[in-house]
Amino acid sequence: MDNSKRGLLLFSIAALFTQTHSLAYDEHWLAGPTTIERDVPSAKRAVDIYCYTGTSKKLFALWQTVQFHIKIQNDEFQQYFGSSPEEVYKEYTKDNVGRSGVQKTVSVSLFAPTCMAVKTKERHTIELQVLRVDIWRVLLMASGIILISLSRALSRNTLFFYLCGIFVGVFASFMVLVYYISKPLPRKNLIYGILIMIMIFDHNLIQENIHTVVMTYPTFTFWYILVVSFVSFLVCYWIGIEPPKNKKSKNIVMWILQAVGVLMIFFSSEYEEASAAVIIAMLAAKYFP
Secondary structure: HHHHHHHHHHHHHHHHHHHHHOOOOOEEEEHHHEEEEEOOOOOOOOOOEEEEEEOOOHHOOOOOEEEEEOOOOOOOOOEEOOOOHHHHHHHHOOOOOOOOOOOOEEEEOHHHHHHHEEEEEOOOEEEEEEEEEOHHHHHHHHHHHHHHOOOOOOOOHHHHHHHHHHHHHHHHHHHHHHHHHHHHOHHHHHHHHHHHHHHHHOOOHHHHHHHHHHHHHHHHHHHHHHHHHHHOOOOOOOOOOOOOOOOOHHHHHHHHHHHHHHHHHHOOOOHHHHHHHHHHHHHHHHOOO
8 A cells, every 4th residue: 555655646646747847937939930829828837839840952042031020919038049949048037038139030050959848818820931942142142243243344334322421322312311310319339330230230130121112202212312312413523533543553442342232242142152252253254264
């Protein structure tokens, strides 16, 4: 009788431990496009952790992009990321603020597992979006190839210099707007620097914000770009911008354009070996025809 009670007690403890462990988190491993809807508050106690398995390095992955997209009515949520469910759950249970500057669309590593958990009291939908051919990556690589191929001609082209001046004018005016928006906020210089770094390095945030502004204020966006471009053109005309006449200066401009083209090609794909091969092929064709 004692042995049976002891066995029953051990069985109950083991069952309780198993139940507690199983309630810690649920893993959802996703390999392709998937949509998961979540109602909050949910009856389940386990934390949902969504993981992308990653893909193998192959030519078809050259322009591929994988993103976690969160559909939610507001920004009242926190995100936790890691390379494994255990790592994400550890961050989740720390009860910290999660990822600063939450984003509804986040690109994940293409060739390595990436996991994410979302903490929110709102109803939401988790989507794994797989873009087999990301048009932005294609355009970026194509632009880099064109820039390298035509670098000599562009370094001597007046129209190209005017277009660059107009682009700089539009971009600089946008930076001024960011500065004045952040001016009333505390530590404005720090905020200004952070905003610039985010806009430069986080292309997903740029794309999301541009899409929001264009869709919300299409008329304002159109006239803003048109007016600033025209003003930039007048400034370039007044300054008298033109290509350099000195041969060494022309070569320096050409090399700068080629360097920019190399960077555009390299960052156009997560398949770094393939993009490096494209760069080598382009430079070889340029200098060893």
